[in-house]
Amino acid sequence: MGAADVVPGVSGGTIAFITGIYERLLNAIGAFPGALTGELLRGRVGAFWARMDGTFLALLFGGILVSIVTLSGAIRFALSHYPVLLWSFFFGLILASAWHVGREIGRWGIGQFLLLAIGAVAAWLVTQMSPGEAPVTYWTLFGSGALAICAMILPGISGSFILLMIGMYGPILTAVNEWQLDRLGLFVTGCIIGLLSIAQLLSWAFRRYRDGMLALLTGFMLGALSKVWPWKEAVSWRINSHGERVPLEEINLLPGTYANVTGESSALMMAIGLAILGAIVVLGLEWFGRMRQSRATV
Incomplete structure (x- = not known):
């Protein structure tokens, strides 16, 4: 999840779904408010930890942090020097993930097909948005945190991409680099409240409307494929936190057109190979999950 979150356009929620921990993650986060008021404030620390699945969350977020620290440099290098190959890998990963999630739907009907279409169109529209520029105020800092974290936990939608689209990516990076604690505090508060709220809502929706939610999330992943299409042409640029010139707006091209426009090789066969990988x-993760479940039931 940490490695995915480093790449704008790839959601850590997608990785959580692939690995089969998505619903457990939602339930653990959603249990936090009740565990806080019902257990921790009454001095029952052990019960609080167990109720919110504390070991699971600690290991998960620890892994995310370690992954961001150790892999972010390698992923940024690959994104800068081998973008077609990196995007090809993520394209195959997300496409197979959509197929995997769709298989989990127990019953297909008009409602499920409609939700799938709504999710696909919504995600596609988000990826086609032109970057805006929101004023940096207390409310926009708080709201951008809540919005970004909600997007991050939804498969197919990247929180960093949402920040980029609303013009808050730069201000947040500046706040991190310059240790602007007041701005960071508002942003993190928005993240916490947004995460707790969306987790409660999604947990309830999965309990009541599991097939519909799976169809909607499948649509999110299919619609987000536009963002991870490997062959792109940059039409505008931005300067990132390291002073590097990186693409801001891009358009998708066919492999042959990409080679003609950019003068670079489309690396078609390697791209297909990495998509298959x-x-x-x-x-492989799906097979591993099935094997683990079968062993647990024996």
């Missing part, structure tokens, strides 16, 4: 990773 991404799909194999998903299928």
